[in-house]
Amino acid sequence: MAAGGGSASDPLFPPRAFSPQGRACLALGSPDGRVRAWDTQSGRLRHEYVPSAHLSATCTCLAWATGRPTKEGPQRKKRKSEAAESVEECDLLAIGTTVGSILLYSIVKGELQSKLTGGHDSKVNCVRWHQDNGCLYSCSEDKHIVEWGSQTCKVKCKWKGDSGGVSCLCVSPDGKMLLSAGRTIKLWDLETKEVYRQFTGHSTAVSSLMFITERPSSESQPFDGITGLYFLSGAVHDRLLSVWQVRSERKEKSAVISFTLTEAPIYVDLAVSENKEEPVKLAVVCRDGQLHIFEYILNGHCKKTITSTSIVQIATSGKDDGSVPTPIPILAVAFCSDKQSLLLVYGNTLQPVIERVSLKTSEPHICLVRDIQKNLTLKMKTPILKVKTPVVKSETKVLVPGIPGHSASVKSGSSGTPVSEGKRKPGDKEISIEEQLGAMDIDSMKAVRRGGLPQTDSFAVLLVQGLESNDKNILNKVFNTRKEKLIKNTVARLPVYSIVPLLHELTTRLQGHPFSALLMVRWLKAVFVLHASYLSTLPDLVPQLGTLYQLMENRVKSLQKLSRLHGKLYLLITQISASETRQDVTDVNQTAKLVYEEESSDEESEDEMMERDSDDNWEEEEEREEQDVSADKEINGDSDPDPGEESEEEEE
Template sequence: MATGGVRELHPPPCAFSPRGRELLALSGPDGRIQVWDTRGGGLKREYVPSAHLSATCTCLAWAQGRTDKESPQKKKRKSEAVDGDKPYDLLSIGTATGSILLYSIIKGELQSKLVGGHDRRVNCIRWHQDNGHLYSCSEDKHIVEWNAQTCKVKCKWKGDAVSVSCLCISPDGKMLLSAGRTIKLWDLETKEIYRQFTGHSTAVTSLMFMTVRPSQGSQPLHDPTGLYFLSGAVHDRLISVWQIRSEKKEKSAVLSFTLTETPVSIDLTPSESKEEPLKLAVVCRDGQLHLIEHVLNGNYKKPLMPTCTVQIATSGSDGGSTPKPIPILAASFCPDRQSLLLLYGSTMQPVIEKVVLKTNEPHICLIRDIQKTLTLRKDMPVTKVKTPVVTSDVQVLVPGIPGHSAAIKSAPSVALKPDGKRKPGDKEASIADRLGAMDIDMAKVESKGGLPQTDSFAVLLVQGLESSDANILNKVFQTKKDSLIKNTVSRLPVYAVIPLVHELTKRLQGHPYSALLMVRWLKAVFVLHASYLSTLPDLVPQLGMLYQLMESRVKTLQKLSRLHGKLYLLITQVAASEKSQDLTDLNQKAKLVYEEESSEEESDEEMIAERESDDNWEEEEGETENKEDETSEEEESEEEPDMNVDKVNGDSDLDPGNESEEE
């Protein structure tokens, strides 16, 4: 079975139906899902999702079975009664936007859609074999357990620090393997990590259990100890085989197989006993198939080589051309465990062939002619729009509705050889005859200065929206003419209105100059397509982001206008005051100096201290203390002017005795 993985590494997703391998689901590059009958029945179903351009298919998986409640409903139709014995008729489709589609092969219609679990690309989908639950992993680092009956999320948990790229369920249904940069073994009941394995330097894209148990069989059924599983990673030419041991310590890989390129598709036939060899079919990125037969009986330090390598090439007999290789896209073992189903060629015209290979030869090259052996052909689609071939008497006035083919003008017949060359003697048609056959009026061409344009801004805009081409969108959105914007928007088909609004909303959050141009486009859309927008039931969630963006911009504009007004008022007042006052002629001298009394007393004390130092007046320590007490008392009491006068006059004849009396 093909495993899901990274887009730049893997071909378009494909998956064989389990057990019988009767059906093959294949996703093309355009998002179409094709279901082929591997027994030679051709194309059985083709499904085109409504959002196949924006939400392309990323992975495919078949349901493991149908419930008994749905079996009576299958008897209502004869076509369903024929296929009623097939338990695998439900195909799950993972998309790039995070949604999962469930498509019924028997009914040929979309049965349900699982949304709300992932918000980014779905990398892998696995069905539980017992309870019918669905497990999916995504680039949003989470693993989701779905209830397929109610189409709701049952459990969601974080699987890794990076994108979770692959999943695999154990044979007993009790454990789950998940892989990002590391491989983790989860207990599905408790959602706890049971083991961790580290051995790849890049993201793991392939996981598969090998139902090999020890020969003693002492372990219970729910204990995964002794199980083996294999893993392959991006840009890694090795497939590692791991054993889930009873020790809790992290162990390295038991053995590994070397390949020529990165593996893109892996299938195996598990060994029923320990002595029976395990068979692997690995398709690599270079289009080669490697067959491996090995008995898991011990550890190997050196990588093992494949038993057989298979290639497909053309015969090269036509015209003496050299043989060209034909890439193998996928391979799967048939129920007889001896033959293989090979898918090779291209996704548009695939070839499915059942072959029996002898692994005793190291290299096998199968010679195939694609044109002759192509047995699975797709019928031409039936359409109601016919393209008429008109004669010279009929004149076509308009090219037709955009998206439909215009009438084909009958060209002058020129006899050609089967190889496309003219016969000798035939005259080559002149340029005037060719232009006449194209019905181009040369006078109008000369007056307008060039050939008439077959495209317009409306066609370019639709192409840019469908392909998400930034160059085309930038070219269209750079126009500033209101009349051209209105004409372009008025010619848009209705299905392109909502994608245009989403693109304009995204560009509104960019540069202010770009936002100024986008407002003109939004105005034209709401004026010209208001009737269509009003009929949409989900208009509010579709325009919710745009409304919130405009609301926040309006609120911010009001606050900015207030701030601008205040700043403008302050700046004008400062400018006016600077003009009225000449700042250079300011007088730096103070006109009035005010001094407090305490400052005068301190200055007088400093003068007395200077005089006493000049007279070399010495006093005893006790007298000095008395004078300091007296001085402090004089400062505290302002009702004794005589003592202040004596102190100012420098009267120092008072002896300590008199000072004590005064005190």
């Protein structure tokens, strides 16, 4: 029973898994999406599967399933060796991908059997087969666990496994429970899809889960599948392997046993004991390339951490010239059927070495000396092309590339044949280098007038050199330009691998002096306009541009407040300047320096003045006399209210 390890994101430790039938085959995934199957006995490559979308949907996890021999029609009688091979090779390999699909590859047929889609919309972290009903279980970064039907290739059930991504799965030996690991380890009932128990104890993502079944010593004792059941868990950055006990009466949430390691585990295999008195053998490959072997009897809780009984590593032998031995990393390990010998896989993933060894676990440190002299050669088929020399007449002008460029023509030689012709006849004289240079007719003065030869200190070259060497002087020289056209041309000529370092440098400078933001924004605009298609293909675009996005968001939020403050300051400054200008102006003298008066105003006679005064006084005296007469009449009662009656009496 083995727990596959590795990840497609780590090229040193890709996904790997041994076939369940006698460990006859080893499957290894690679970062380019290819899956290779190696024969563990001969060490030869048996199958290599290259998916159609292997570059965009790389392999993330592997899982073998033991299949049944297919019923064939009436054919020729097979040999015994062929029949044995057909029984051993009836295995199906499930391949999880980064896009959420699962591929089922048939080792017997050597072709893709089916493709499972529609269950996950993110990277598949782990796939596990059910040993009885043939169902497939998968978990993903989309927080869900999916149960697939291997015959229908459709989703049977889908449920949420955790609040975050689910990293690992494991099916119980009786096939009734399922372990899932995300932020916590959960034990699920496969019939009801309900959580039976939860376990906490790892701070990072769990990379391996394995059940350890302890069966009773006598057949008369009942086995309920829970009381004597343990499981093992290991995390990505944790140097401990924790053993948990599944019990119905005592619900302990902490680990009962902890195995200490030198580095984080990448591959785990164990040999389960059938008797209670026999120890459980555990083989763990660590990230540093060493193998730790543990032998321990599961008998309940243990407070102390268990150290390995033996540490195995492989190294090359030192040569006669005094060179130091080089360690060889161990990639995977598996117990053989006798539970005494081991299958060691070491070297590199492209061409691994598979060896069966018998180790004495009584020795605490074992170093195996192996000399690997396998040279990996990459062969490239180059097409053979027929080169034909064009026939050029003497009157034809041949243009040569370069600056001043395509305006210079090649002069013909003395024999009438152009210098640029590839073949030379036996009777022709060889032309010297001076004559060839003179025939090119490159006028340096004309080149200077037309803009000059291409310089090595162009902005694109300088920017790439400054980013690679982190030279602030070169970067300051490039970033201080204000010409929009020059900035666009420089960014357009940048190689693809310099785009992300340029964004990091611009983000760092934006966080500095505020004045630099005026210059850096122009460069950012050019990068986003010209290289938006490349940036959209980056898988880690959000972490790459997270700091820049937060910086821009904070500045946009403070823009409204700054605009208001700018308006108030502008009003204050204008009022202060206006008051200062008023104070600077001197008071104007309003008194007239010269007064001019007309002569007619002074020559008015005194008689006219007297006459005007007398006329005014006479009018005033008449008004006063009329008022006095009316007042006397009212007092004496002589006032006649109706003047019409008086006139009638006089007529009578």
